[in-house]
Amino acid sequence: MDKVINDFSIIVGTKNGSGSQTANNTILRAIFKMGIPVSGKNLFPSNIQGLPTWYTIRASKDGFLARREEQEVVIAMNPDSFARDLASVTPGGAFYYADDIKQPITRADIAVYAMPVKQIVRNDKTIPNDFRDLVGNMVYVGTLAHMINLDLGKIEAALQFHFKGKQKPIDMNMNIVQAGMEWAKATLEKKDPFVLEPMNKTDGLIMADGNTAAAIGSIFGGAQFVSWYPITPASSLAEAVSDYMPMLRKREDGKLTYAVVQAEDELAAIGMAIGAGWSGLRAMTSTSGPGLSLMTEFAGLAYYAEVPVVVWDVQRIGPSTGLPTRTSQADLTFVYNIGHGDTQSIILLPGNVNECFELGWKAFDVAERLQTPVFVLSDLDMGMNQWMSKPFEYPDQRMDRGKVLWEKDLEELKGNWGRYLDKDGDGIPYRTIPGNKHPLSSYFMRGTGHDEYARYTEDSSVFLHNMERLKKKFETAKQYLPKPVTYMSEGAKIGIIAYGSTEAAINEARVQLERDHDMQTSFLRVRAVPFTTEVDEFIRAHDQIGVVEMNRDGQLHQLLTLAYPEAAMKFRSVAYGDGMPASARWVREGLLATISRAVKADPAEEEMQPTVSLGAAEEDVVPEGVK
Amino acid sequence: MSQSLPMAGMPANSNLVGLTKHDYRGNPTTLCAGCGHNSISNQIIAAMYEMNVLPENVLKFSGIGCSSKSPTYFMNRTFGFNSLHGRMPSIATGGLFGDHTLKGIAVSGDGDTASIGMGQFKHIMRRNVNMVYIVENNGVYGLTKGQFSATAEHGLHLKKQGTNPYMPIDICMEAVISNATFIARSFAGNAKQVKELIKAAYAHKGLAVLDIISPCVTFNNNEDAHYSYPWGKEHESPLHDLTYIPPRNEIMLEAELKEGEVREVTMHDGSVIVLKNLEKNHDPTNRLEAFRVLEEGQRNNWLATGLIYISTDKPTLAETYNLVDTPLNRLADADLRPAPEMIQKINDLMF
Numbered sequence: 001m002d003k004v005i006n007d008f009s010i011i012v013g014t015k016n017g018s019g020s021q022t023a024n025n026t027i028l029r030a031i032f033k034m035g036i037p038v039s040g041k042n043l044f045p046s047n048i049q050g051l052p053t054w055y056t057i058r059a060s061k062d063g064f065l066a067r068r069e070e071q072e073v074v075i076a077m078n079p080d081s082f083a084r085d086l087a088s089v090t091p092g093g094a095f096y097y098a099d100d101i102k103q104p105i106t107r108a109d110i111a112v113y114a115m116p117v118k119q120i121v122r123n124d125k126t127i128p129n130d131f132r133d134l135v136g137n138m139v140y141v142g143t144l145a146h147m148i149n150l151d152l153g154k155i156e157a158a159l160q161f162h163f164k165g166k167q168k169p170i171d172m173n174m175n176i177v178q179a180g181m182e183w184a185k186a187t188l189e190k191k192d193p194f195v196l197e198p199m200n201k202t203d204g205l206i207m208a209d210g211n212t213a214a215a216i217g218s219i220f221g222g223a224q225f226v227s228w229y230p231i232t233p234a235s236s237l238a239e240a241v242s243d244y245m246p247m248l249r250k251r252e253d254g255k256l257t258y259a260v261v262q263a264e265d266e267l268a269a270i271g272m273a274i275g276a277g278w279s280g281l282r283a284m285t286s287t288s289g290p291g292l293s294l295m296t297e298f299a300g301l302a303y304y305a306e307v308p309v310v311v312w313d314v315q316r317i318g319p320s321t322g323l324p325t326r327t328s329q330a331d332l333t334f335v336y337n338i339g340h341g342d343t344q345s346i347i348l349l350p351g352n353v354n355e356c357f358e359l360g361w362k363a364f365d366v367a368e369r370l371q372t373p374v375f376v377l378s379d380l381d382m383g384m385n386q387w388m389s390k391p392f393e394y395p396d397q398r399m400d401r402g403k404v405l406w407e408k409d410l411e412e413l414k415g416n417w418g419r420y421l422d423k424d425g426d427g428i429p430y431r432t433i434p435g436n437k438h439p440l441s442s443y444f445m446r447g448t449g450h451d452e453y454a455r456y457t458e459d460s461s462v463f464l465h466n467m468e469r470l471k472k473k474f475e476t477a478k479q480y481l482p483k484p485v486t487y488m489s490e491g492a493k494i495g496i497i498a499y500g501s502t503e504a505a506i507n508e509a510r511v512q513l514e515r516d517h518d519m520q521t522s523f524l525r526v527r528a529v530p531f532t533t534e535v536d537e538f539i540r541a542h543d544q545i546g547v548v549e550m551n552r553d554g555q556l557h558q559l560l561t562l563a564y565p566e567a568a569m570k571f572r573s574v575a576y577g578d579g580m581p582a583s584a585r586w587v588r589e590g591l592l593a594t595i596s597r598a599v600k601a602d603p604a605e606e607e608m609q610p611t612v613s614l615g616a617a618e619e620d621v622v623p624e625g626v627k
Numbered sequence: 628m629s630q631s632l633p634m635a636g637m638p639a640n641s642n643l644v645g646l647t648k649h650d651y652r653g654n655p656t657t658l659c660a661g662c663g664h665n666s667i668s669n670q671i672i673a674a675m676y677e678m679n680v681l682p683e684n685v686l687k688f689s690g691i692g693c694s695s696k697s698p699t700y701f702m703n704r705t706f707g708f709n710s711l712h713g714r715m716p717s718i719a720t721g722g723l724f725g726d727h728t729l730k731g732i733a734v735s736g737d738g739d740t741a742s743i744g745m746g747q748f749k750h751i752m753r754r755n756v757n758m759v760y761i762v763e764n765n766g767v768y769g770l771t772k773g774q775f776s777a778t779a780e781h782g783l784h785l786k787k788q789g790t791n792p793y794m795p796i797d798i799c800m801e802a803v804i805s806n807a808t809f810i811a812r813s814f815a816g817n818a819k820q821v822k823e824l825i826k827a828a829y830a831h832k833g834l835a836v837l838d839i840i841s842p843c844v845t846f847n848n849n850e851d852a853h854y855s856y857p858w859g860k861e862h863e864s865p866l867h868d869l870t871y872i873p874p875r876n877e878i879m880l881e882a883e884l885k886e887g888e889v890r891e892v893t894m895h896d897g898s899v900i901v902l903k904n905l906e907k908n909h910d911p912t913n914r915l916e917a918f919r920v921l922e923e924g925q926r927n928n929w930l931a932t933g934l935i936y937i938s939t940d941k942p943t944l945a946e947t948y949n950l951v952d953t954p955l956n957r958l959a960d961a962d963l964r965p966a967p968e969m970i971q972k973i974n975d976l977m978f
Contacts (some may be wrong), residue, residue, distance in 0.1 A: 032978070158978070206977035206978065207977060207978040216973055220970070223963075224955050224958070224963065227721065247972075248965040248973070249963075253951070255950060255951040256950055256951065257950075257951055257955065257958055258955075259948045261720070261721075263750075264747070267717065267747070268717040268747055268750065270717075271710070271717025271720075271721065272717045272718075272721035274718060275717065275718040275719060275722035275724075275725075276721035276724050278718075279686075279721070279722045279723070280725050280726075280955075281725050281956055282963065297714075301711055386978075391977075392973060394967050394970040399960045399963070399964060401960075432706075433956050434686050434725055434726060434729060435683075435726035435729055438683075439683070441683070442683065443706065443707075444687070444698065444699060444706075444707040445707065445708040456654070456699060
């Protein structure tokens with residue numbers, strides 16, 4: 001049997017709350033430390049204890065980190081999901097299970113290994129009763145150590161990290177790993193081809209989750225005020241701010257340069273952040289869709305009143321119960337027009353953990369420069385899962401505090417200034433900050449009814465003038481926003497536009513499309529809305545553009561169509577949202593289904609022939625008489 | 628920037644920080660003539676002037692409603708934020724973090740506080756934000772033309788709304804329950820008491836709730852209502868033609884209430900409300916006593932006025948956070964962005 005080396009997926013089926021996370025992260029980290037590109041995804045229910053939960057780990061010598069539908073190595077620890085887990089093994093794959101699960105093995109096309117989990121744990125008399133189930137998960141880590149060559153030293157390094165060097169839990173877990181490994185060595189005969197071999201492809205990389213990266217990035221951005229309300233999958237972002245602030249902003253006098261407030265709800269969370277932004281602090285809040293729904297009125301107020309504030313939206317499926325712990329990219333159009341009345345939002349779109357850090361600090365610069373709310377859209381997959389990443393890089397730009405007038409500035413101006421006066425012609429006014437002691441510094445902040453000097457008015461022409469300035473500010477914004485990331489294939493006429501965490505799946509799909517379908521594609525990942533000029537150029541350079549995203553309605557496709565109506569015919573929506581992280585397969589199949597291949601054969605004909613999706617659209621046209 | 632101090636050449640009527648009463652004024656009011664809210668604005672102006680407060684050291688906050696408009700009508704030299712309906716407390720909580728040396732003065736109404744804003748009202752008390760929280764309480768929605776508010780009495784009859792079927796919310800009682808550190812009640816027409824309580828509230832370190840009964844001259848107009856300026860039969864019909872609001876004089880007490888005094892205050896049409904000033908021996912540091920006087924008022928159908936409760940030993944929110952002495956919004960970039968060498972430390976902390 002030929003070995004399959006460093007190119008397979010492992011999935012572990014356990015019960016939620018059974019402590020399997022330590023074991024699963026240990027496998028993930030050990031593979032990473034072996035130098036093998038790896039990704040891990042927690043597919044968990046909305047539940048504290050008891051419901052089935054899965055953890056997928058993909059080792060990929062080629063560096064593909066997206067979720068795969070196929071799973072070659074399956075570990076079943078949960079009787080409730082046993083039958084489903086058994087059925088999910090790829091033919092020729094390996095199935096490990098805890099032997100206290102007494103259910104029929106119905107497959108002959110896979111290698112099956114029963115692990116005496118309870119027995120191995122019982123044999124270790126040093127383990128207190130309470131910990132037996134918890135450390136029992138280490139049996140499969142030890143079994144894999146022998147069966148797939150998971151390096152024992154790297155497992156220990158992972159546990160050292162996990163338990164922050166605390167020897168007692170490290171030893172307790174390592175003992176079980178070793179016992180599992182020795183049992184496997186003495187008992188099991190390898191009947192499947194899946195093994196690991198050390199590589200050097202993770203040198204210089206770190207492993208982190210997006211929420212932690214966003215929190216640390218925000219701290220490097222000078223975050224001063226964070227108000228938040230607990231919500232999955234965003235809670236760990238604000239919690240990480242609290243975790244890392246003491247170290248990163250330590251002062252000799254022990255006093256704090258920041259405040260983190262857990263608010264009573266999301267209404268208060270964003271209200272506090274806007275209050276703090278108004279009074280000159282780098283203020284942020286973090287939430288997910290349901291929280292963002294509650295923040296809508298305040299977001300609109302901040303747009304009209306022109307208050308800088310950063311709002312992280314770690315997207316999930318919503319609303320209410322059902323799939324709140326599954327990933328999604330379905331808040332884009334909602335956020336773009338968040339707030340009642342005419343609004344346009346500045347949106348930043350990190351595509352990986354490293355960018356969560358980068359946009360974490362940049363978001364404050366953009367918000368204060370433009371004096372408007374800045375929304376940063378991450379998602380559950382990026383935010384909560386561990387990803388390989390380039391190390392974080394120190395900000396390469398100084399902090400941009402925007403147009404602020406302090407006492408000496410007002411003295412120079414002889415107090416002659418207007419809060420909403422477009423002095424520079426770029427749509428961005430100057431602001432003063434509470435606490436300014438100049439007698440002419442103050443103004444009374446309101447929503448819509450203010451003139452250039454922040455005086456109350458309900459005058460229509462003043463309102464219109466102000467709305468035009470806000471529109472101009474939105475145009476000005478483009479120069480301050482992060483540019484897209486592009487992957488160009490020479491001569492490719494087919495483009496892909498996407499954002500966020502789908503990048504891994506898209507780049508893998510592009511390799512498959514070129515290799516198996518002779519389809520060359522270029523790829524642009526947008527990192528901000530409004531779209532910057534690079535997006536214009538990319539659209540011009542391609543005949544057909546697949547817009548790939550994790551939602552039902554093609555929200556990025558909608559925004560592109562609005563922004564580039566003349567190019568609307570080029571866009572093909574490849575939208576799919578089932579709560580699972582994107583896989584190369586659905587990207588590939590989605591593109592194959594929507595991109596017209598006839599174009600390649602005869603480009604001249606393209607002008608004449610409606611594409612697949614356009615053809616469908618034309619059939620939908622209702623005859624006039626029917627209206 | 629040098630601070631204004633009294634000096635030769637200053638107007639004779641300037642206070643200790645060299646300002647005249649005019650420096651504390653706001654824009655002309657756009658509320659109805661005779662509205663109790665205007666009287667409260669005037670007492671804020673007087674109190675700040677008399678306390679020698681620099682307007683730049685104050686932040687004004689409000690939500691939405693008639694009451695929330697009133698910060699426009701006092702202290703033009705003070706930064707202010709007219710926010711959203713029921714959400715003033717969160718804006719104020721965040722806003723006051725910008726510079727912990729500033730003090731907040733917030734004006735809200737019974738709808739803004741006791742209905743849509745009940746949650747934020749309760750939580751700002753919990754946090755003891757350093758702010759005067761005035762509720763201009765009239766038991767009715769003015770700007771949307773006369774619906775019941777949550778503080779309206781059970782059984783109150785309004786011509787368009789019918790009879791109020793619900794029990795009222797007592798703002799002071801809510802404040803006692805929520806561990807507010809300063810709780811007082813007054814009547815807009817009792818100018819001297821309003822001013823003295825504003826001064827005491829401003830001097831208080833922490834959140835001071837001031838429930839000021841401020842009758843709606845236009846909508847809460849029925850006889851026997853706590854919050855009313857009834858009009859008399861001959862005015863009732865034209866009143867509900869909302870295109871015309873006849874000007875009225877504000878009702879002011881002729882003489883200050885003495886301690887323990889119960890006084891009936893006669894309204895324009897001869898109907899009355901009953902105020903009961905707290906007894907001299909009322910101990911405002913005793914929370915149980917605070918409950919008792921409020922409960923007693925409910926049983927006797929009177930409104931206890933005066934300083935109901937005060938606690939001076941609780942830290943303010945800013946104190947709880949152990950902030951640096953420099954206001955957060957004056958910190959330099961170097962205080963906010965960690966040093967370059969910290970990036971390596973952070974990367975080393977990742978796996």
